[in-house]
Amino acid sequence: MDTLFSTAFEHLPNPTLIIAGDRQVSFANKAAITTFGAIIGKDLALTFRHPNILNAVDKTLASGSTETGELSIPGPLAQVFELHTISIFETPASQCVLLLLEDKTKVARSEEMRVDFVANASHELRSPLSAILGFIETLQGPASDDEQARTRFLGIMGREAERMNRLIDDLLHLSRVEMDEHVRPKGHVDIANTIQNVFDLLETRATSKSMKLKLVGSDQPSSIKGDGDQLNQVFRNLIENAVHYGNPDTAIEVTIEQRNNPPNELKNGISVHIKDCSNGIEKQHIPRLTERFYRIDSARTRLENNAQISTGLGLAIVKHIINRHRGRLKIESEIGVGSTFSIFLPKE
Numbered sequence: 467m468d469t470l471f472s473t474a475f476e477h478l479p480n481p482t483l484i485i486a487g488d489r490q491v492s493f494a495n496k497a498a499i500t501t502f503g504a505i506i507g508k509d510l511a512l513t514f515r516h517p518n519i520l521n522a523v524d525k526t527l528a529s530g531s532t533e534t535g536e537l538s539i540p541g542p543l544a545q546v547f548e549l550h551t552i553s554i555f556e557t558p559a560s561q562c563v564l565l566l567l568e569d570k571t572k573v574a575r576s577e578e579m580r581v582d583f584v585a586n587a588s589h590e591l592r593s594p595l596s597a598i599l600g601f602i603e604t605l606q607g608p609a610s611d612d613e614q615a616r617t618r619f620l621g622i623m624g625r626e627a628e629r630m631n632r633l634i635d636d637l638l639h640l641s642r643v644e645m646d647e648h649v650r651p652k653g654h655v656d657i658a659n660t661i662q663n664v665f666d667l668l669e670t671r672a673t674s675k676s677m678k679l680k681l682v683g684s685d686q687p688s689s690i691k692g693d694g695d696q697l698n699q700v701f702r703n704l705i706e707n708a709v710h711y712g713n714p715d716t717a718i719e720v721t722i723e724q725r726n727n728p729p730n731e732l733k734n735g736i737s738v739h740i741k742d743c744s745n746g747i748e749k750q751h752i753p754r755l756t757e758r759f760y761r762i763d764s765a766r767t768r769l770e771n772n773a774q775i776s777t778g779l780g781l782a783i784v785k786h787i788i789n790r791h792r793g794r795l796k797i798e799s800e801i802g803v804g805s806t807f808s809i810f811l812p813k814e
């Protein structure tokens with residue numbers, strides 16, 4: 467191939483291949499080798515065991531047509547590519563196919579997440595709504611004269627309506643946080659004060675489970691650049707979870723740690739560790755906890771939570787707020803011992 471073209475193809479960001487008439491890979495650029503390994507000289511059918519790519523190449527070889535299609539490569543990290551084949555002539559006698567692949571994995575993944583999100587949100591709204599509609603029907607019909615049933619059903623309907631209200635509030639909140647995610651916060655927040663305010667708010671709930679809330683390291687200055695309301699929400703969600711999922715008669719320990727010249731982070735900052743004593747979280751759930759609506763055992767959470775109404779959005783909100791602050795969230799847990807949710811927030 468002309469060296470000018472081969473240099474240009476070599477540096478294209480997308481996987482680019484040339485397939486000879488016998489279906490052998492005669493050229494693969496850097497992006498193609500990084501993605502698919504050493505494929506030069508190999509048979510296309512052995513490299514990509516996918517009918518779409520073979521059909522497209524065969525058609526182009528046979529008729530010179532330009533083909534497009536989709537190539538999905540299964541695996542633990544499935545990849546999706548859009549493929550284009552173009553007929554080219556290496557020599558007047560030998561026809562080849564230029565195969566261009568465009569990585570659509572991210573687009574496909576975000577589309578999948580959007581569809582999941584709409585399905586989850588509708589499902590979460592539909593269950594309390596069906597309950598309310600069911601009770602309205604009962605109150606209009608068989609229980610219309612039953613005073614006792616009326617009071618009880620109205621109580622349940624109130625709680626279900628509250629659940630829908632909370633879900634909508636959290637969804638709106640989440641979308642606002644996502645919208646501002648690229649705008650750096652301008653205010654200044656005292657972390658120790660914020661945590662103390664959250665403690666005051668949750669004191670009664672903790673006491674009702676005979677739990678103690680302990681704050682360690684609040685004697686050091688802990689002011690950082692951030693959004694006060696949002697950071698309040700972060701600590702509230704994390705400490706609320708610790709109270710809710712922690713065992714009765716235990717202590718929740720919140721430690722503020724100064725991180726000056728930290729080894730891994732580029733900036734100085736503050737870490738906060740929220741440690742609870744509970745049954746712990748199994749390893750496979752940990753990476754998924756910050757997904758919207760993800761609950762470990764949704765049926766159990768919902769039953770236990772009847773009074774408190776869980777939405778499964780708390781940690782998703784926490785993650786987006788921490789991203790906006792250019793911070794990090796780390797979750798560690800040991801079965802039968804408890805969990806520690808640690809966040810790092812840069813000072814500036």
Ligand SMILES: Nc1ncnc2c1ncn2[C@@H]1O[C@H](COP(=O)(O)OP(=O)(O)OP(=O)(O)O)[C@@H](O)[C@H]1O
Pocket residue numbers: 703707708711712742744746747755760761762763767775776777778779780781782805
């Ligand atoms: N400290 C914890 N210990 C054990 N499990 C936890 C803890 N924090 C969160 N989880 C698990 O992670 C799931 C997601 O938490 P998240 O805060 O996002 O939602 P939630 O608490 O169910 O609802 P809410 O929107 O009311 O916060 C919870 O349902 C629970 O299963």
Ligand SMILES: [Mg+2]
Pocket residue numbers: 703706707780781
């Ligand atoms: Mg929660």
